[in-house]
Amino acid sequence: xxxxNRKRIKLETLRAQRLEATGTKELEVIVEDEKFVFPxxxxxxxxxxxxIQSLPDKNDLIAQTEILLGKEKTERLFELGLxxxxxxxIFDALQADAGVSTGESTSSSD
Numbered sequence: 001x002x003x004x005n006r007k008r009i010k011l012e013t014l015r016a017q018r019l020e021a022t023g024t025k026e027l028e029v030i031v032e033d034e035k036f037v038f039p040x041x042x043x044x045x046x047x048x049x050x051x052i053q054s055l056p057d058k059n060d061l062i063a064q065t066e067i068l069l070g071k072e073k074t075e076r077l078f079e080l081g082l083x084x085x086x087x088x089x090i091f092d093a094l095q096a097d098a099g100v101s102t103g104e105s106t107s108s109s110d
Contacts, residue, residue: 018042027093031080038068038090040097061087 019025025043029036039048051067052058065087066074 022097027090027097029077029090031077031082034076034080036069036073036077038094041094042097061091064091 022040022042025040027038027040029038039045044052048067052064055063055067057063062074065077069077
């Protein structure tokens with residue numbers, strides 16, 4: 001029996017609204033006709049988020065890339081000549097989706 005004064009949310013509905021607002025769940029990076037897919041912050045599985053948060057240096061974009069893409073795809077991306085500026089641009093785009101800029105935390109310390 002349902003309780004009349006209880007609030008409910010349907011995650012499927014919230015996810016559909018979020019997808020409609022953002023238009024996508026991922027950022028595609030094309031390098032020399034090869035596609036690398038980074039999940040946007042709001043679509044990161046909690047397990048992936050926890051791995052990133054457990055990094056000793058949370059600003060280590062190379063380690064974050066390995067978590068997001070996997071070691072093999074990350075190495076391939078680097079073999080194709082990715083620069084530090086390119087990596088910063090990618091993470092700026094990812095973090096813009098989360099409403100922060102590179103070097104800022106996605107959690108509030110207030």
